[in-house]
Amino acid sequence: MTQARRSRSARLRGRAAGIVLAGGSGTRVGAGINKAFLPLSGRSIAAWGLNTLASVEGVGLLVFVVRPDDLEHARFVEARETDGPLEIIVGGETRQESELAALRHLADRIDSGAVDTVLIHDAARPLVSHGLASAVLHAARENGGAVPGIPAADIAAAGPGQSLREGPDGRRAPLVRVQTPQGFHAATILDAYEAAARDGFSGTDTASCAEEYTDLPVTWVRGEETNFKITYAQDLLLAQDVVSALGLRSG
Numbered sequence: 523m524t525q526a527r528r529s530r531s532a533r534l535r536g537r538a539a540g541i542v543l544a545g546g547s548g549t550r551v552g553a554g555i556n557k558a559f560l561p562l563s564g565r566s567i568a569a570w571g572l573n574t575l576a577s578v579e580g581v582g583l584l585v586f587v588v589r590p591d592d593l594e595h596a597r598f599v600e601a602r603e604t605d606g607p608l609e610i611i612v613g614g615e616t617r618q619e620s621e622l623a624a625l626r627h628l629a630d631r632i633d634s635g636a637v638d639t640v641l642i643h644d645a646a647r648p649l650v651s652h653g654l655a656s657a658v659l660h661a662a663r664e665n666g667g668a669v670p671g672i673p674a675a676d677i678a679a680a681g682p683g684q685s686l687r688e689g690p691d692g693r694r695a696p697l698v699r700v701q702t703p704q705g706f707h708a709a710t711i712l713d714a715y716e717a718a719a720r721d722g723f724s725g726t727d728t729a730s731c732a733e734e735y736t737d738l739p740v741t742w743v744r745g746e747e748t749n750f751k752i753t754y755a756q757d758l759l760l761a762q763d764v765v766s767a768l769g770l771r772s773g
């Protein structure tokens with residue numbers, strides 16, 4: 523183990539696990555390789571989120587979920603773009619299956635209490651800040667579940683024949699753009715994913731599975747505009763501009 527790795531291992535102390543999902547094909551960006559491994563200011567997109575989660579006090583280990591074809595890329599990220607160590611695992615066909623794979627990978631440590639909280643993050647959101655990830659972890663520990671969200675600034679319609687849900691004051695509840703990392707009490711969310719697997723349920727994000735299978739209150743934490751998801755080629759250009767304009771660095 524190198525000195526850098528020793529110091530990272532020493533810093534990674536805590537009972538929360540960061541899970542970074544890079545199991546999708548990420549083809550809409552049009553690059554021919556999984557977008558999570560495209561470069562952003564000298565490091566892969568995935569490395570940015572991994573390094574940020576690793577910097578959060580209380581995060582004790584990182585699980586990096588990838589496709590079988592990307593294992594070599596993932597090992598490169600571990601060796602060259604993060605201080606490591608990463609627990610690299612192969613995910614499933616869907617987001618739900620990849621999350622389940624990560625939770626099962628942690629199951630023994632969740633059962634023993636060595637892991638109490640999970641922070642599940644999209645590799646495609648490289649610019650999540652240390653402050654936001656820390657706030658989600660804190661809120662998840664306080665409440666059982668927490669997700670970042672930004673109230674939509676534009677007027678949004680639910681679509682023909684649909685009605686927007688009412689807010690507590692009887693007015694229309696604002697639509698919220700949901701981001702990651704999403705933080706949850708680990709044992710509860712593991713049970714939820716096992717129950718979902720038995721039912722064949724597949725959610726859009728961790729919160730949707732939590733809402734369906736748990737009583738956990740899910741708290742909102744104010745998300746960040748810069749924590750956008752890289753989906754299309756123009757999102758990568760925007761991320762590069764944000765990195766330059768704000769002078770951001772990874773790791």
Ligand SMILES: C[C@](O)(CO)[C@H](O)COP(=O)(O)O
Pocket residue numbers: 546617644646699700701702726727728751
């Ligand atoms: C979880 C998420 O980022 C919330 O906005 C989003 O649902 C992820 O979508 P993906 O298609 O799994 O990347």
